[in-house]
Each structure stands twice: as structure tokens, then as C-alpha cells.
Amino acid sequence: MSVHQTKKTKKWYVKWWVPDEKKYYSKWFGAGPKNGPEHRNAMAFDLEIKAKKALNKELPRKPPVVEEIYLEGLAKAYANHQRASGKSSRWLKEWLGMLDRHILPLVGHSPVNALTYQDMMRVVDYYTDRGCSPHTINRYLSYLKAMFRFGIRHGITTGNPLEHWRKRKEPPKQCLLNLEDLRRIQAHSPPHLAWGIEVAFNLVVRVGASELMALTWDRVDWSKRGVWVFMSKTNREKFVPCTDQFLAKLKSRKETANSRFIVEYKNQPFLRFRGSWKNAVRKAGIQYHTTPYDIRHLAITELLARGVDPGAVADIAGHSSAFFTITRYHHVREGAKRSAIEALPALVN
Known part of the structure; x- marks a missing residue:
């Protein structure tokens, strides 16, 4: 059991061993600098785990460490499911293309279970700063939210970073054509x-x-x-x-x-x-x-x-x-x- 930080995303997490199950568990605390709030929360949780182990108390067992899956892998599983459900190949091509061009470059380097709501908001900020309309951003995030739900429903992932996200209000489209x-x-x-x-x-x-x-x-x-x-x-x-x-x-x-x-x-x-x-x-x-x-x-x-x-x-x-x-x-x-x-x-x- 110890506190770790990922190299690329700078996210803090605690990993501990449960002897009777012979498996590791982990808990994520978000990205931040050393001695920042995320790091301090991880340190406090690590001390809690160590104290429970010293007193022979039952250790936390959720969420379990699952095989790390990234957005690209989850997207392929989701696409296969949609293909089997009758979605057109054209829709699947557009969906995977959108993900590859607009989402993966921003958050594709982190495991899905490590993604947070703040990560998703960085995607929103990135495309808002580049002049994307609320309609386009809503479409990107709606697709992602559906994919995260699919991952949880089928036991592929354990969390949905967009669980509490709601669509932004879109201003009425002005049509000048007569x-x-x-x-x-x-x-x-x-x-x-x-x-x-x-x-x-x-x-x-x-x-x-x-x-x-x-x-x-x-x-x-x-x-x-x-x-x-x-x-x-x-x-x-x-x-x-x-x-x-x-x-x-x-x-x-x-x-x-x-x-x-x-x-x-x-x-x-x-x-x-x-x-x-x-x-x-x-x-x-x-x-x-x-x-x-x-x-x-x-x-x-x-x-x-x-x-x-x-x-x-x-x-x-x-x-x-x-x-x-x-x-x-x-x-x-x-x-x-x-x-x-x-x-x-x-x-x-």
C-alpha cells in the first residue's frame, strides 16, 4: 500500500493489497501538484488503510482494480455492440472518426476509470476556446456519456465522469435563408x-x-x-x-x-x-x-x-x-x- 502519481496525467492514487482475496485495489484522487489537496487526500487515505491493517480491521475493497482500459478500447467495444444492434456502418465510422480527431488527443492517454469530471470539462473548455458551438460540444459529450454508461452496464469500467453532466443550453439557430x-x-x-x-x-x-x-x-x-x-x-x-x-x-x-x-x-x-x-x-x-x-x-x-x-x-x-x-x-x-x-x-x- 502506498501513494502513487501517474507520469503523464499527474493523477494521485492509492493502491493496496487484500491478502484473503489475493488482489490489489486502488482509489483515485485526481490530478494535482505534490502537497496539493489531491495529494493530501491520497496521503490521508493511505494512512487510514495502514491503520486498519495494523489493527487487523477489514480493508476497503471497492472499487476493485480492473484491467486498465483506455477510451480507444472502450470505443471499439461500444462500436462492436452498436454494430451488432443494427447501427449503420456510416454512423459508426463518423462516431469513431469524431472520437479519434476530437477526444482521444485530449483525454485518450488516461485509463477510463481514472478520468474525472474535470477532465471532461477541459474538453469543453478546449473546444469552447476554439469557437465550437454549444450544439457541437453537446453532441461530443452526449456520445461520450452514452459510451461510459455502456462500459458500466457491461462491467468494462466502473465509473462515469459525465454522470452529473447536463447539456448546455443552446441559443436558437438564426436562419437567414429566405x-x-x-x-x-x-x-x-x-x-x-x-x-x-x-x-x-x-x-x-x-x-x-x-x-x-x-x-x-x-x-x-x-x-x-x-x-x-x-x-x-x-x-x-x-x-x-x-x-x-x-x-x-x-x-x-x-x-x-x-x-x-x-x-x-x-x-x-x-x-x-x-x-x-x-x-x-x-x-x-x-x-x-x-x-x-x-x-x-x-x-x-x-x-x-x-x-x-x-x-x-x-x-x-x-x-x-x-x-x-x-x-x-x-x-x-x-x-x-x-x-x-x-x-x-x-x-x-
């Missing part, structure tokens, strides 16, 4: 991108592999004159009715389609939407920042601005409730409130 500018971008797009923009706008779907790029012709319900969309984000389906004009375009496209995907490029699903979008935005002379997600945002905005019932808009958008739609797009309804209040009759002529 209908006129979207038409300009579409006019400067190659045919496959222009068609993708039209599908995304008319079906109010998320532009990405999970919704727009996953749409197939068998999801078109010609008798009901609409399209079924599976929303992987919420694990639900929505049905979006189509206008007569858009339905006619769908039928025309179906006759010349070379694959089962509604939006295709060279007989394959069109997966490089973001890069093509940037080129079209530049050619259209749009000066402000805009992303493909703004297409969906604009479609919802236009529906509300035209006085469509928020409940119907929520169903079309796939929102969980009309309340979410109203609160998320409350700024759009200012005009509707003005029209409503002007409809009140005067009390005095």
Missing part, C-alpha cells in the same frame, strides 16, 4: 442538387443520410398522394402529403430513375450534399452563412407565416408536439398575432 435566395441557390445548382433541394423543401425533411438520402421510391404512397418518411432521430414515421405539382414531378422522376433512391447521383444515393450546397451558395452570390438544414427551417417558417395551423405544421415537420413548433418558431408568428389582435371588435365606436 425563399428568394433559395430559388437563386437552386438555379445555380447541378440537376441532382436542384432536385434534392426541391424534395427536401416539399417534404420538410432533414438534409442528410438519415432522411433525405434514405428516401426510396417504395415510400411514395401514390394512392394517398404523399410520402412516408422514417425519422431516425426520433425513431418515428411521418406522412407528408404532396401538392399536385410536386406529385407530378415525382411521377416524372420515377419514370427515369436508375436506382431505388428518390434523390440519386450516378445511380447511387446522393451523399455529398453539403459540399455541392456550398458551391451553389457561392455561385449564387449569397454572402451570409447558410447550411442545408436551413431548407427544412425555411419550409416550416413559410408554412407558419402563411397561417397554417401549428398542429398540422408539427405533423408535417415531425415535431413531438405543436407546443415545440410554436416555441421554436415563435418569431414567425408575430405577424399572425398582429392580424389576430386587429380582428378584435372595438368596444367604443
Whole structure:
């Protein structure tokens, strides 16, 4: 039994031997300088262990020393589990790539069981200082928290340094894209991108592999004159009715389609939407920042601005409730409130 400090992370821990079990146990106290609070806490605990041993009292047995596993090893185990559970190879590739690029360089050198909440906050501070949005940071830490929970549930690790972490509040995303500018971008797009923009706008779907790029012709319900969309984000389906004009375009496209995907490029699903979008935005002379997600945002905005019932808009958008739609797009309804209040009759002529 003695006090130790790791070389790289400068974390203090106490390690002791339990004779009847013939195994070592350890307890970690965090990183800090010699004679700092972490070191003093470790020294005090070590004296406590020695005193108990001298008096033949039962020694602490938790947490046990387990085989040290680092984030990279835990990530591989988590990825294998997700693969067996049916997660797409694309999601797994993105997850492992994100971990390799953004997380491992910062905390990958410490065993998972030695990581602390302060270590995770250093990750937050690092990317906050580099201008990352709260949304991006929340996404990184949400993935990590799920992975730590997996490790505990399957007996791979013993602690979750993000157990008490909660998502940071994200400011509402400001969408500057308007209908006129979207038409300009579409006019400067190659045919496959222009068609993708039209599908995304008319079906109010998320532009990405999970919704727009996953749409197939068998999801078109010609008798009901609409399209079924599976929303992987919420694990639900929505049905979006189509206008007569858009339905006619769908039928025309179906006759010349070379694959089962509604939006295709060279007989394959069109997966490089973001890069093509940037080129079209530049050619259209749009000066402000805009992303493909703004297409969906604009479609919802236009529906509300035209006085469509928020409940119907929520169903079309796939929102969980009309309340979410109203609160998320409350700024759009200012005009509707003005029209409503002007409809009140005067009390005095």
C-alpha cells in the first residue's frame, strides 16, 4: 500500500493489497501538484488503510482494480455492440472518426476509470476556446456519456465522469435563408442538387443520410398522394402529403430513375450534399452563412407565416408536439398575432 502519481496525467492514487482475496485495489484522487489537496487526500487515505491493517480491521475493497482500459478500447467495444444492434456502418465510422480527431488527443492517454469530471470539462473548455458551438460540444459529450454508461452496464469500467453532466443550453439557430435566395441557390445548382433541394423543401425533411438520402421510391404512397418518411432521430414515421405539382414531378422522376433512391447521383444515393450546397451558395452570390438544414427551417417558417395551423405544421415537420413548433418558431408568428389582435371588435365606436 502506498501513494502513487501517474507520469503523464499527474493523477494521485492509492493502491493496496487484500491478502484473503489475493488482489490489489486502488482509489483515485485526481490530478494535482505534490502537497496539493489531491495529494493530501491520497496521503490521508493511505494512512487510514495502514491503520486498519495494523489493527487487523477489514480493508476497503471497492472499487476493485480492473484491467486498465483506455477510451480507444472502450470505443471499439461500444462500436462492436452498436454494430451488432443494427447501427449503420456510416454512423459508426463518423462516431469513431469524431472520437479519434476530437477526444482521444485530449483525454485518450488516461485509463477510463481514472478520468474525472474535470477532465471532461477541459474538453469543453478546449473546444469552447476554439469557437465550437454549444450544439457541437453537446453532441461530443452526449456520445461520450452514452459510451461510459455502456462500459458500466457491461462491467468494462466502473465509473462515469459525465454522470452529473447536463447539456448546455443552446441559443436558437438564426436562419437567414429566405425563399428568394433559395430559388437563386437552386438555379445555380447541378440537376441532382436542384432536385434534392426541391424534395427536401416539399417534404420538410432533414438534409442528410438519415432522411433525405434514405428516401426510396417504395415510400411514395401514390394512392394517398404523399410520402412516408422514417425519422431516425426520433425513431418515428411521418406522412407528408404532396401538392399536385410536386406529385407530378415525382411521377416524372420515377419514370427515369436508375436506382431505388428518390434523390440519386450516378445511380447511387446522393451523399455529398453539403459540399455541392456550398458551391451553389457561392455561385449564387449569397454572402451570409447558410447550411442545408436551413431548407427544412425555411419550409416550416413559410408554412407558419402563411397561417397554417401549428398542429398540422408539427405533423408535417415531425415535431413531438405543436407546443415545440410554436416555441421554436415563435418569431414567425408575430405577424399572425398582429392580424389576430386587429380582428378584435372595438368596444367604443
